[in-house]
Amino acid sequence: MTPPSQAAPSIEIDASDASSARLSGEWTLHYAEAIGAALREAPEQIRRLDASAVARLDSLGVLQLLRHVARRGLEEDALRFREDHRALVQIIEDVKDARPKTRKPYGFVAALGRLGHAMHKNSLEVVALVSFLGETLTKLVRTIVQPRRLRLTATVFHMEQVGLDAVPLVMLLSFLVGAVIAFLGSNILADFGASIYVVELVSIAFLREFAVLLTAIILAGRTASAFTAQIGSMKSGEELDAIKTMGLDPIELLVLPRIMALLLTMPLLAFLATMAGLLGGMAVCDWNLGISPEMFMSRLNSELSPRHIWIGLSKAPVFAAVIGLIGCLEGFKCKSNAQSVGEHTTSSVVQSISLVILLDALAAMFFMELDL
Numbered sequence: 001m002t003p004p005s006q007a008a009p010s011i012e013i014d015a016s017d018a019s020s021a022r023l024s025g026e027w028t029l030h031y032a033e034a035i036g037a038a039l040r041e042a043p044e045q046i047r048r049l050d051a052s053a054v055a056r057l058d059s060l061g062v063l064q065l066l067r068h069v070a071r072r073g074l075e076e077d078a079l080r081f082r083e084d085h086r087a088l089v090q091i092i093e094d095v096k097d098a099r100p101k102t103r104k105p106y107g108f109v110a111a112l113g114r115l116g117h118a119m120h121k122n123s124l125e126v127v128a129l130v131s132f133l134g135e136t137l138t139k140l141v142r143t144i145v146q147p148r149r150l151r152l153t154a155t156v157f158h159m160e161q162v163g164l165d166a167v168p169l170v171m172l173l174s175f176l177v178g179a180v181i182a183f184l185g186s187n188i189l190a191d192f193g194a195s196i197y198v199v200e201l202v203s204i205a206f207l208r209e210f211a212v213l214l215t216a217i218i219l220a221g222r223t224a225s226a227f228t229a230q231i232g233s234m235k236s237g238e239e240l241d242a243i244k245t246m247g248l249d250p251i252e253l254l255v256l257p258r259i260m261a262l263l264l265t266m267p268l269l270a271f272l273a274t275m276a277g278l279l280g281g282m283a284v285c286d287w288n289l290g291i292s293p294e295m296f297m298s299r300l301n302s303e304l305s306p307r308h309i310w311i312g313l314s315k316a317p318v319f320a321a322v323i324g325l326i327g328c329l330e331g332f333k334c335k336s337n338a339q340s341v342g343e344h345t346t347s348s349v350v351q352s353i354s355l356v357i358l359l360d361a362l363a364a365m366f367f368m369e370l371d372l
Contacts, residue, residue: 007055009035011042019047023054027061035061039068047074052082062092125351132329136259139251154257155264162223162258163265167272169222170215174273177210178202178280186289195289199299202281207308208367211274213360215266216319220352224327227258228348231331232341240332250332259324266320267313274309311372315363319356326352 007025014020021042027035051057051065062085069078081089143149185201231254234240243250278300285291330348334340 009038009054009061011038011046011049013043013046014050018043019045021046021049023049023051023065025054026056027051027054027065028056028058029060032060035064039064042068044072046072048078048080050080051085052080054082054085057081057085057088059088059092062089066093128333129325129329132332133325136251136255136325139249139256140259143252143256149252151253151257154253155260158258158261159265161226162219162261163269166218166222166269170218170269170273171276173218174206174211174214174276175280177214178206178277179284180280181205181210181277182281182284183288186284196291196299198281198285198289199291199296200303202285203278203300203304204308206274206277206281206312207304208312209360209364211277212270212312212315212319213356215270215273215316216323216356216360217353219262219266219269219320220323220356221349223262224323224330224348224352225345227324227327228331228334228345229341231328232334232344235332235334236336236338236341238336255324255328258328259321262320262324263317267316270313270316271309274312307372311367315360318359318363322355322359323352326355 009023009025009027009031012022012024014022025031049065049069054061065079066089079089182198182202185198186195189195189197189201231240234254240250243253282293282296285296286293327348330344330351334344
């Protein structure tokens with residue numbers, strides 16, 4: 001090992017070749033300012049640097065030399081180090097460009113460019129979701145043909161997590177939303193002497209739209225994020241690789257039980273949300289308008305058709321499939337770090353809620369065109 005020389009860094013041009021230079025001295029943190037000055041003053045014609053005569057070298061010296069080579073546009077082999085410095089150089093090469101990124105350009109053209117990139121990225125996500133849907137349906141058909149493949153224990157476990165544990169939250173929020181709709185509707189309809197129509201307002205709103213939509217939004221925030229975090233954590237811990245190594249199918253083992261649990265429990269949750277919303281509207285009508293629960297139920301039975309509740313519940317399986325597919329797909333997209341799990345968990349919630357609201361709007365227009 002070369003002993004310390006206590007010599008400042010220097011660059012000497014080779015007498016036989018003006019495009020080559022020899023480095024000497026100590027290229028360490030102690031001489032940081034001298035290293036920067038020596039590299040700035042180096043002639044432009046220097047295309048090769050020989051660092052084999054450097055007495056001492058640390059990470060700062062290597063980093064400065066590598067960045068100098070990049071700034072001057074020199075070849076990759078323009079630097080030559082001693083063999084005992086090679087390990088340090090290889091480590092520093094991996095982080096030499098780990099500096100803050102430049103600020104994004106602003107302006108109309110830059111905005112159009114970012115919009116195009118975002119649309120392309122979203123189109124790729126749609127293609128991935130459709131592909132994942134097809135793969136899941138294939139595995140579901142195989143499970144139906146071969147019932148022994150069904151993970152009944154896992155399905156029941158997820159039904160408890162997805163459905164039973166969510167009942168208090170769904171019913172509480174539905175009760176409060178039903179009460180708010182009845183209270184606001186009663187104040188507005190009272191100006192026209194039509195307070196009795198609050199019963200139809202609350203009933204139709206919850207039977208057709210609010211109950212299933214509110215349930216889907218709650219499950220999108222509660223369940224889709226849980227699915228993504230669970231599968232993402234398994235991927236970061238290399239548990240998915242272990243599952244594949246054992247010859248098991250991750251879709252069959254992890255995705256189908258979760259989606260089947262959602263498909264079975266979400267219609268039930270939507271029905272409970274409908275009952276809670278009607279109960280909230282009934283309480284406000286009794287307290288604010290003097291409409292008794294008996295009158296509320298009598299008008300509900302006489303004025304409303306059963307088709308409204310069937311229209312609302314028919315959307316529940318579709319929303320459940322969307323939430324389950326997005327939550328599981330984002331989990332499989334996670335990389336092997338905690339930051340990626342957090343990013344994809346947020347993405348799954350945003351995508352689930354957005355797609356649920358979009359599908360609900362399309363369904364509302366579809367049923368309106370059919371005069372249902």
